[in-house]
Amino acid sequence: MGLFVTFEGPEGCGKSTQIRLLKSYLQGEGWDVLDTREPGSTPIGERVRAILLDPTCAEMVPTTEFLLFSAARAQHVAQVIRPHLARGGVVLCDRYADSSLAYQGYGHQLDLEMVRQITRFATGGLVPDLTFYLDVPVEVGLRRKSGGSGDAWNRIEQKGIAYHERVRSGYLTMAAADPGRWVVVDATQSVERVQELIRAAVRARWNGPTGEKGGTR
Ligand code: TYD
Numbered sequence: 001m002g003l004f005v006t007f008e009g010p011e012g013c014g015k016s017t018q019i020r021l022l023k024s025y026l027q028g029e030g031w032d033v034l035d036t037r038e039p040g041s042t043p044i045g046e047r048v049r050a051i052l053l054d055p056t057c058a059e060m061v062p063t064t065e066f067l068l069f070s071a072a073r074a075q076h077v078a079q080v081i082r083p084h085l086a087r088g089g090v091v092l093c094d095r096y097a098d099s100s101l102a103y104q105g106y107g108h109q110l111d112l113e114m115v116r117q118i119t120r121f122a123t124g125g126l127v128p129d130l131t132f133y134l135d136v137p138v139e140v141g142l143r144r145k146s147g148g149s150g151d152a153w154n155r156i157e158q159k160g161i162a163y164h165e166r167v168r169s170g171y172l173t174m175a176a177a178d179p180g181r182w183v184v185v186d187a188t189q190s191v192e193r194v195q196e197l198i199r200a201a202v203r204a205r206w207n208g209p210t211g212e213k214g215g216t217r
Contacts, residue, residue: 002085006096009134012144013187019092021195034084037094042079045072062108069100070122077123106170107163130205133171134187138164
């Protein structure tokens with residue numbers, strides 16, 4: 001089995017930049033690296049994504065939202081993630097099941113145990129080896145996201161500050177409960193510094209292209 005690394009964090013925390021930098025570093029070291037994202041990354045998942053992020057779907061209830069994310073995830077795990085891990089590769093995933101725990105579970109206050117149970121069913125129990133939480137204060141993240149690219153905010157990002165605060169504290173609670181898997185990085189630091197911390201944590205988990213996976217999994 002390869003190495004499964006996921007990236008979590010609020011809007012505007014810089015996940016995609018960090019994934020791009022880590023991917024090129026790992027490829028330079030000889031790894032077979034796949035970067036992917038949720039929701040989406042399969043033909044079925046992209047269709048589900050379009051529904052989830054459509055501003056005209058405002059009547060969607062949180063339970064529907066969660067089940068759609070889970071449906072896209074089931075397809076992603078089976079069609080993309082597991083096959084790459086089975087080939088011994090590294091998978092870098094921009095959001096995964098912890099996003100559902102944070103946004104639908106903690107954010108929308110769905111029953112957390114039910115969310116965990118359905119997530120286990122959707123993923124067949126596939127849990128990341130390593131999860132980075134790129135932490136930025138909610139207001140900073142929302143400002144970064146709405147500035148910069150000038151992208152229209154999607155349906156999920158239009159929720160209020162209190163919702164995003166619940167999401168953030170949910171992430172921090174999950175990270176504190178499982179420090180063997182989670183690495184919390186202060187993403188208000190420079191891009192270079194954040195990347196250094198990420199690389200060090202990945203290296204600590206894996207000794208090199210011909211070596212065995214490190215860590216205590
Ligand atoms: P995206 O445009 O990919 O945002 P980002 O760049 O912040 O990752 O949109 C994904 C949105 O969907 C984001 O607001 C987080 C949300 N989301 C959930 O609410 N639950 C989930 O399970 C996942 C995967 C994403």
